[in-house]
Amino acid sequence: MTDFTATRARFDLPDGIVYLDGNSLGPLPRDAAHRIARTVTDEWGGQLITAWNRAGWMDQPARLGDRIARLVGAAPGTVVVGDTLSLKVTQCLAAALQLRPDRRVVLSDSGNFPSDLYMAQGLLAALGQGHELRVVAPEDVEAAIGPEVAALMLTEVDYRTGRKHDMAALTAKAHDVGALAIWDLAHSAGALPVDLTGTGADFAAGCTYKFLNGGPGAPAFVYVAPDHQHVAPLLSGWLGHEAPFAFDPDYRPGPGISRMRVGTPPVLQMAALEAALDIFDTVDMQALRARSQHLGDRLIAAVEARCPNVTLASPRDPEARGSQISFRHPEGYAVMQALIARGVVGDFRAPDILRFGITPLYIGEAEIDRAAETLADILDTAAWDRPEYKHRAAVT
């Protein structure tokens, strides 16, 4: 059982706001400010350099990794936090290619987040071994998994539509042809149950500032299946070294997942993430999923009943989507600005997608209903049709 009234009380949300953008940046856990203040004042201020040992800063990436491991169905010692998701995906891809030296194709899909594709392009070019990044439509991925594929590199939940891949089936298909599977869990971790061990995923990475609520700039996490932890890391930074404080000029990878560390961990961000993960300690991910599906269905039903000019962009089947609902409208950007002006915060993704994150830890039926009613009113009255709502900001 999960008490969602209790989890709601653990977030500091502005009054009057319906926050449906936790799929991009989670809100502030109430304990985070206090936890960061304590890290700043008692640890940084009071303990200075000794805090790396006394306050446990140096081991925090592994401790937080183990806490995230529980949420993504991974064993202790298989997850570590640090760096950004773009970098962690790159490390995963490099490791997978090292394990499949005779193959030259990396298979991904057009629903993947562009940064993953960009990083793959950069890595493959730098390797200079003639690898091809093959990008197919999401629905064509399964058929495209063939014996030439070294690695399947996918984001489980599409950032635009919320469409969810079948991680177990695609990983199994990849393994059938001798390929490895890398999963980006940016829109999965903290949003729905993930079973990295059970699906046999080879590598995975995710960010902690979305559904996990670790705050802007919170570090990413990376998962390496136990069988692959012997691979030499692409980014051979000193904190992934076997003995960082030996200051040996030659790199020797550290044991297990520790070799996926690169450099100095973000101590203040980790303090915030720790506070966010405390909330997840009280959460049953199956209960979270059930409530997310119910709230998503409710939003779809309310919007479709009242807003004939928007079309559903997410799968109608709750099992086939993650924890966001997207709709299309030709004036989506202006409509979203009008919604935000009325306190309903979602976001927009080009060319025409209105995105609403469904986050049961702090969103309930009342917020879903208010969002749908506000959207209907904005569309009925064309309240979006104002120049100030059409002017695009740098960050959308």
Ligand SMILES: Cc1ncc(COP(=O)(O)O)c(C=O)c1O
């Ligand atoms: C699916 C996905 N992958 C990768 C990224 C990039 O993450 P980062 O900016 O932390 O590198 C994002 C979001 O920014 C994302 O949604």
Ligand SMILES: Nc1c(O)cccc1C(=O)C[C@H](N)C(=O)O
């Ligand atoms: N990481 C972000 C940022 O630094 C600024 C604005 C947005 C983001 C995001 O995470 C976007 C997100 N990946 C998305 O799904 O669109």
